[in-house]
Amino acid sequence: MTEEDFAYIRQVTATERVWIGDAIAKEYYHDEMPEYGVFQPELYVEVLDKEEICAIMKYAYEQNIPVVVRGAGTGLAGGANCKYGGILLSVMKMNKLICLDKANMTITVQPGMLLADVAAAAAAEGLFYPPDPGERTASIGGNVITNAGGMRAVRYGLTRDFVRCIEAVLPDGSLVQFSSNVVKNTTGYDIKDLVIGSEGTLCILTEVTLKLLPAPKFSRTMVMPFENLETCIDMVPHLLQMSAVPTAIEFLERELIDIVERNLHKMLPVKEGEAVLIVMYDAGSEQELLSACNEAADAALEAGVIDVYIADTPERAASVWSVRGGILEGMKAESVAQEECDVVVPRSRIAEYVRIAKAIGQKYGIRVEPCGHAGDGNIHTEMLRGPEMSDEAWISGTQACLKELYATSKEFGGQLSGEHGIGNGRLTYLKPFVGDRMYKLYQSIKLAFDEKLILNPGKIIVFDED
Secondary structure, X not given: OOHHHHHHHHHHOOHHHEEEHHHOOHHHHOOOOHHHOOOOOOEEEEOOOHHXXXXXHHHHHHHOOOEEEEOOOOOOOOOOOXXXXXXXXXXXXXXXXXXXXXXXXXXXXXXXXXXXXXXXXXXXOOEEOOOEOOOOOOEHHHHHHHOOOEOOHHHXXXXXXXXXXXXXXOOOOOXXXXXXXXXOOOOOOOHHHHHOOOOOOOOEEEEEEEEOEEOOOEEEEXXXXXXXXXXXXXXXXXXXXXXXXXXXXXXXXXXXXXXXXXXXXXXXXXXXXXXXXXXXXXXOOHHHHHHHHHHHHHHHHHOOOOOOEEEOOHHHHHHHHHHHHOHHHHHHHHOOEEEXXXXXXXXXXXXXXXXXXXXXXXXXXXXXXXXXXXXXXEEEEEEEEOOOOOHHHHHHHHHHHHHHHHHHHHHOOOEOOOOOOOOOOOHHHHHHHHOHHHHHHHHHHHHHHOOOOOEOOOXXXXXXXX
16 A cells, blocks of 8 residues: 555545554454464554445555455454455444334444444343344444354344344445345345355445344243263254253353363352253243243253253353353463364264364364354364474364364264354365355355455455466
């Protein structure tokens, strides 16, 4: 970029919201996983509205300047970094609530609004925004553009299931709207759903309208310890076939619970069992909740659970979920580096996948700790580096593990990523996983939106550079 470029961005925004070169804070060079890339932008700008985004993108398009959009920076795939320099465009000052429509049960917000604030705004009106990926300080735009999942996906679905319509800026600066605030739409191709999960490679969100639900009046968490992982996972299909659909079903092995307790001093009140299911139910009445919990408890006892513990107060439930939420932080404290894949496998193959994943880790001298969403088969397979391991052994070992883990997922009929996305971190694994023909379709979609390849270039898919 040139001084002329810098001057133009200042002109269409404001000098106090533009930083150049070394004046840019280093925390903006990467997302939550610096292992997947640390790259310095040439210019960092905080925008206030769609008009500023349109002006910046029109200029960037004419001058062939790369642009990467950044929300709260909580991504886990190396997606929000400036791999080829250029402009890093922050939407975090675009954080306003535009409209809460109780008649249509929707909320329209700007992309920089935090997930926690969206949920709070809905709750203030007696409504409920269910998607909860765990990182509540994430921006809602980031959630939409990565199709964030989380623990409540079992009952309520992913972020995609709650997006009614999107207003966005295309790479050439055009302002467009995908769908509208309606329940049904078969008007042409469903580009809205294509944009959701596109990781900032197709357009820049400026507004999003989200579906809301009536707030559940009652909620309860149950902890079910089992003697081993196999019987623990075998319980999942029984829970899903019952009359009440669980809100969340998470599994933890004792080894991971110990990591959290040892490093974060967050204690799971249940000490029995080598594997534990954490099950949550929401309900509209106390009788409905009691019926769901009783049915689940009876089935678990019949299936061989050691016991069924009920966290029947908000404080007890919070202590249980704090252990589940502390896994990543606990593993960071336990190791000097981490690598992860978040494959999805059919729920019936979870126990088998976990057993194979651990064997793969042992084969390459890597400590592997799987955990995750038993209700939807999304297994976070964490690899931990000990202080004794050399750089060469860690890099070669994790690469070999990832190759076999993805192959196992594919063999089981699974997918490469359930919620973290491809970004830069999983770039080399996508083409072998989906095949040449599908990869070419991905490239065609990118070119249809962004023929100059200026929007978050080098993420999800790449083109030959020769």
